[in-house]
Amino acid sequence: MTHPTGTLDALHNGSMTIGIVIVAAGRGERAGSPGDGPKQYRRIGGQPVIRRTLDTFLRWPNRGPIVVVIHPDDEALFAEAVEGLEGADTVTTTFGGATRQRSVHEGLRALSVTDATHVMIHDAARPFADHALLDRIAQSLAEGHEGLLPAMPVTDTLKRGGSNGLVHETVPRTSLYAAQTPQSFLLAAIRSAHDKAAALRRDDFTDDASIAEWAGMPVHLVEGSVDNIKLTVQRDLAMADEKLSQNRQALLPDVRTGNGYDVHQLVPGDGVTLCGVFIPHDQKLSGHSDADVALHALTDALLATCGAGDIGDHFPPTDMQWRGAPSRIFLEHAAKIVRERGGTIMNADITLIAEAPKISPHRETMRETLSSILGISIDRCSVKATTNETIGFVGRREGIAAIATATVVYSGGAA
Ligand code: MG
Numbered sequence: 152m153t154h155p156t157g158t159l160d161a162l163h164n165g166s167m168t169i170g171i172v173i174v175a176a177g178r179g180e181r182a183g184s185p186g187d188g189p190k191q192y193r194r195i196g197g198q199p200v201i202r203r204t205l206d207t208f209l210r211w212p213n214r215g216p217i218v219v220v221i222h223p224d225d226e227a228l229f230a231e232a233v234e235g236l237e238g239a240d241t242v243t244t245t246f247g248g249a250t251r252q253r254s255v256h257e258g259l260r261a262l263s264v265t266d267a268t269h270v271m272i273h274d275a276a277r278p279f280a281d282h283a284l285l286d287r288i289a290q291s292l293a294e295g296h297e298g299l300l301p302a303m304p305v306t307d308t309l310k311r312g313g314s315n316g317l318v319h320e321t322v323p324r325t326s327l328y329a330a331q332t333p334q335s336f337l338l339a340a341i342r343s344a345h346d347k348a349a350a351l352r353r354d355d356f357t358d359d360a361s362i363a364e365w366a367g368m369p370v371h372l373v374e375g376s377v378d379n380i381k382l383t384v385q386r387d388l389a390m391a392d393e394k395l396s397q398n399r400q401a402l403l404p405d406v407r408t409g410n411g412y413d414v415h416q417l418v419p420g421d422g423v424t425l426c427g428v429f430i431p432h433d434q435k436l437s438g439h440s441d442a443d444v445a446l447h448a449l450t451d452a453l454l455a456t457c458g459a460g461d462i463g464d465h466f467p468p469t470d471m472q473w474r475g476a477p478s479r480i481f482l483e484h485a486a487k488i489v490r491e492r493g494g495t496i497m498n499a500d501i502t503l504i505a506e507a508p509k510i511s512p513h514r515e516t517m518r519e520t521l522s523s524i525l526g527i528s529i530d531r532c533s534v535k536a537t538t539n540e541t542i543g544f545v546g547r548r549e550g551i552a553a554i555a556t557a558t559v560v561y562s563g564g565a566a
Pocket residue numbers: 413414415438442443444447
């Protein structure tokens with residue numbers, strides 16, 4: 152395996168230009184049902200595979216002209232896939248042939264009219280080639296190698312099977328490599344090898360290194376990339392999609408919203424506790440604890456942001472120790488769970504639905520209470536109230552309801 156150490160001076164002083172041929176004319180029949188379309192146009196991480204592949208080369212500072220070989224039926228698909236992609240308007244497209252080999256040949260023909268001296272031939276279905284890999288190959292080309300094959304040593308134990316379904320032998324894997332792309336060459340040399348193969352009607356080569364070998368060109372191995380996999384079957388596409396989606400999710404702020412709802416019955420009494428504030432009244436709320444519907448709803452909303460169940464799971468009504476308990480301990484407990492799981496409480500909002508007593512005179516005290524229980528600033532705590540226009544159980548003063556919303560931002564390690 153060659154280990155390039157040189158610089159890219161030849162590229163930078165203009166004595167070599169690396170053209171790119173991206174082969175995208177295949178039908179991709181192994182990757183799903185016929186109706187799904189060619190795999191290079193299927194989406195992973197929200198983007199067509201070919202858009203991602205092309206973008207890698209468009210952004211590579213050492214690239215020369217780019218030719219994409221497409222199937223004649225795919226013109227509209229290709230245009231749609233690269234719409235709005237920066238630099239896509241500089242790309243030449245040409246139509247491929249019935250085999251990969253013929254498609255590459257068409258791509259080489261199209262590249263031959265440009266100033267390219269070298270070529271990287273890449274499969275559209277390998278969207279994870281990275282610039283470090285391309286730089287390694289470019290350096291080896293700059294050192295004068297005529298043909299380069301990026302490859303990874305085979306790590307699986309290899310077996311040769313017999314036609315009877317039995318293992319025939321174990322194949323030593325020393326010096327065995329799995330071939331990747333972009334396979335890269337002196338343009339004139341690989342073009343001539345392809346011309347020769349076409350003239351002799353040899354069209355059974357599955358990659359360009361094998362044509363080069365057949366034509367007697369030396370092909371050097373260069374270290375490939377573990378990530379540079381070819382998406383071949385449906386499962387490859389699904390796994391790539393999942394990986395990219397996870398990466399994207401990891402880059403976004405982990406903002407979560409929870410809601411809660413609670414009702415308690417009103418019975419004759421001397422006052423109600425709402426948002427931790429006692430308000431004298433000719434009724435009281437009936438319940439196991441102090442029956443503070445507002446704090447109960449908010450407790451549920453906070454627990455919901457990390458999927459931690461509801462207030463009944465943490466404080467079963469059957470447990471005598473919560474009898475008459477001030478509900479602030481429930482809310483404090485929920486806030487503690489949220490924080491233990493990496494959450495930062497951003498905002499708490501409660502709407503009380505009650506015909507009486509009047510909430511507005513107590514609203515600021517309620518917000519201060521929430522602020523102190525949750526340990527967040529008062530502008531992040533909201534209390535609102537509405538009546539139920541005298542209809543329903545709330546309207547008949549049979550109960551008070553509350554709904555609550557909490558927003559929590561989680562950092563890494565959240566449940
Ligand atoms: Mg309750």
